[in-house]
Amino acid sequence: MNKPRLTYFDFAGSRGEECRIALHLAGVDFDDVRVKTADWPALKSTMPFGALPVLELPGKAALAHSNAILVLIGRQHGLHPGDAFEAARHESLMCAVEELRHTITPTLRITDPEQKRAAREALATGELATWGRHVEMQLAGGQGPFVGGATLQVADIKLYMVVRWLTSGTLDHVPTSVLDHCPKLLGVYRAVGEHAGVKAWMSLSAH
Numbered sequence: 001m002n003k004p005r006l007t008y009f010d011f012a013g014s015r016g017e018e019c020r021i022a023l024h025l026a027g028v029d030f031d032d033v034r035v036k037t038a039d040w041p042a043l044k045s046t047m048p049f050g051a052l053p054v055l056e057l058p059g060k061a062a063l064a065h066s067n068a069i070l071v072l073i074g075r076q077h078g079l080h081p082g083d084a085f086e087a088a089r090h091e092s093l094m095c096a097v098e099e100l101r102h103t104i105t106p107t108l109r110i111t112d113p114e115q116k117r118a119a120r121e122a123l124a125t126g127e128l129a130t131w132g133r134h135v136e137m138q139l140a141g142g143q144g145p146f147v148g149g150a151t152l153q154v155a156d157i158k159l160y161m162v163v164r165w166l167t168s169g170t171l172d173h174v175p176t177s178v179l180d181h182c183p184k185l186l187g188v189y190r191a192v193g194e195h196a197g198v199k200a201w202m203s204l205s206a207h
């Protein structure tokens, strides 16, 4: 291996896509390895924590957990705050995204349609709404449009990806308006989506 390798599933979303966008914005030439679902069982036990994404850098051990990967890329390429407290503030938002995903994941496995509806409706009016309020309060003091002000950093990518998912309508019974009470957060989402580098990645990866 002579260049960085990012391994994730073969779709343009969630934790893996966050890392791909960060690598792209950082200008890193990387191998974008996309694992087919059928190949995953054989690979799972070879990954540091049995999950993806995983980043490999020449001469280093494989690195798992999306936030650790994002922070590393951010630190190495100017996409994460240099100030320790400001960095921790960004990381706390990134942790909040992971916590939220862990709240949602069990509802992805519900097969009974009525149970799923009940769980998702409760999620939308409960944990999702509360999560949005908490994030909004964290963003309240900032100038925007990004978490740290005028410059996009890895925490913005993390928030973008989860807001895109939650407001896309693909999560059955979660209305696309679920975060309408969070104008600052939606502002981060819009600003990331309009960022030239992010748009460039989207058009590249659409092919």
Ligand SMILES: N[C@@H](CCC(=O)N[C@@H](CS)C(=O)NCC(=O)O)C(=O)O
Pocket (backbone or CB within 6 Å): 014, 015, 016, 044, 050, 051, 052, 053, 064, 065, 066, 067, 098
């Ligand atoms: N905390 C980890 C969670 C990783 C995770 O759960 N990844 C999912 C895909 S988004 C996965 O690998 N699922 C397949 C499996 O666990 O077998 C992270 O942030 O990277």
